[in-house]
Amino acid sequence: MIDPAVVRADTPGASAKVFLDSAGSSLPPRPVLDEVVGHLRREAEIGGYVAARERADDLEAGYGVFASLMGAHPDEVAFTDSATRSWLAAFDAVPLGPGDRVLVTEVEYGGNAIPILHRAREVGFEVVTVPSDAVGQVDVEALRELLDERVKLVSLVHAPTNGGLVNPAREVASAAHEVGALVLLDACQSLGQLPVRADELGVDIISATGRKWLRGPRGTGVLVVRRSAADRLRPRLVDLHSGEWVGPDEVELREDARVYELWETSVADRLGLIAAARYALDLGIDAIAAEVRSRAERLRAGLREVPGVEVRDIGARLSGIVTFTVEGRDPVAVRDELARHDVVATTSHLTSTRIDMTRRGVEGVVRMSPHYFVSPEQVDRAVEVVAALG
Known part of the structure; x- marks a missing residue:
């Protein structure tokens, strides 16, 4: 059970505004802020190299912390400067050439689709889109029909940026492994709000960020490469580290x-x-997931009662991302009006998830993402502000 008074006291910004953008860049808690600012001050006192040596044991311990969080071994964990860097480093290491296939889903993220299509044009592999099922998640049976010895990689977005969905990662991994394909899971929007464990999901590679639901600093990312997949990869972006x-x-x-x-x-x-x-582990990932789910369900229910508002979320299992449109209103204008009433939200557009948005005939959505530090009353306040737009 998460104590709301404690987590809100750790999050000064949670009281100043109704903060509903943890899917963009969340509010870090005090322990994170203290670590970052404190170390920068130490670097100013004694220099960066000496300050780093002072914290060598803590930095080394971080691999074990993330191994516990993500169901991996410490030697399967790497740190990067973003989810994008993690994803690119792993994707670039997958051997691909003419005759090979890479499967993507209809909710593939633009930041992944661009390097996939760019590399396909360069080296000649085929990119194939797996259809979604009736509720919008990847159709596992359709995936099985596409899987054969030509498929070297399945790129799977766990929780897409634009519609609440959580894809069935375990089922995808099981199917892909039957033909020897690797599964690269983009957990950018799931790590920190849902359990994301390599040992439970069965995927080969996981990329994720620190700045979203995990509530870490910007410019941080993590990559998990399982031992069983490591020998099949060919890292190319290497240096003296x-x-x-x-x-x-x-x-x-x-x-x-x-x-x-x-x-x-x-x-x-x-x-x-x-x-x-550490903060997330101390609170408990299952407890975090329950609180996020509660806030998101309350928000969706409230928005569905507002005339002219259409909730755009898809999937059998929903994440903490809540998306909607307001009849006759541009999503950016809605976001800006919300901001004038101290409600922080954002938007998602066609270029981020082109296949899915095109399929659904949606150009853009307003996106809200309530974390556990958002009170139920603040969720209701956000709904009131949306209702007042009409």
């Missing part, structure tokens, strides 16, 4: 997931990311 220059013309790369890390990083931000993961 990822490997060692052992002879004039010879290098040896690391054998663990840290081969995907680079030498330069923000130590302060990484310490903040580790603090955010």
Whole structure:
């Protein structure tokens, strides 16, 4: 059970406004803020290298913290500067060539689709879209019909940016592994609001960010590469942290997931990311998921009662992302009007999830994402402001 008084006291911004943008960049709790600011001050006192050496044990412990959070071994965890960097590093390491296939779903994110299509054009593999089922999630039976020895990778967005859906990752992984395909799970919008465990979902690779539901600093990301998949990958974006220059013309790369890390990083931000993961573990991921689900369900129910508002969420299992449109109103104008009433929301547009939005005939949506630090009364206040727009 999460104590609302404690988490709100840890989150000063939670009282100043109705904050409904944890799917964009959430409000970090005090322990995260203290770690980041405190380490920056220490760097100013003694220099960055010395300050990092002082925290070497804490930085090393971070791999175990995320292993606990994400159902992995510490040597399967790597830290990066964003979910995008994590995803790109992993995708770039998958050997692909002419005759191969990469499967994507209809809710594929634009930040993934662009590098997939760009690389397909360069090296000649085929990109195939798996249809959605009647409720909008990936159709696992249709996926099975597309799977054969040509499929090398299934790119799966766990919780898309634009519609509340949670895709059935375990079922996708089970099907893909029958033909030896790898599964790269984009958990950018699920880590921190839902259980995201490699050992339970069965996926091969997970990429995620720190700044969203996990409530860490911007400029942080995490990558999990399971031991069973590591030997099948060919990391290319490497430096003197990822490997060692052992002879004039010879290098040896690391054998663990840290081969995907680079030498330069923000130590302060990484310490903040580790603090955010500890904070989530202390609260309990199941407890967080229950609170987020409660807030999102309350918000959806309230919005459905407002004339002219259409909730746009899809899927059998819903995340904490709530999307809607207001009849006759541009989503950006709605977002801006909400902001004038101290309700922080955002928008999602066609270019982020082009296949899904085109299929559903939607150009853009307003997106709200209530975290556990948002009170039920604040959820109701947001609904009141939307209702007043009409």
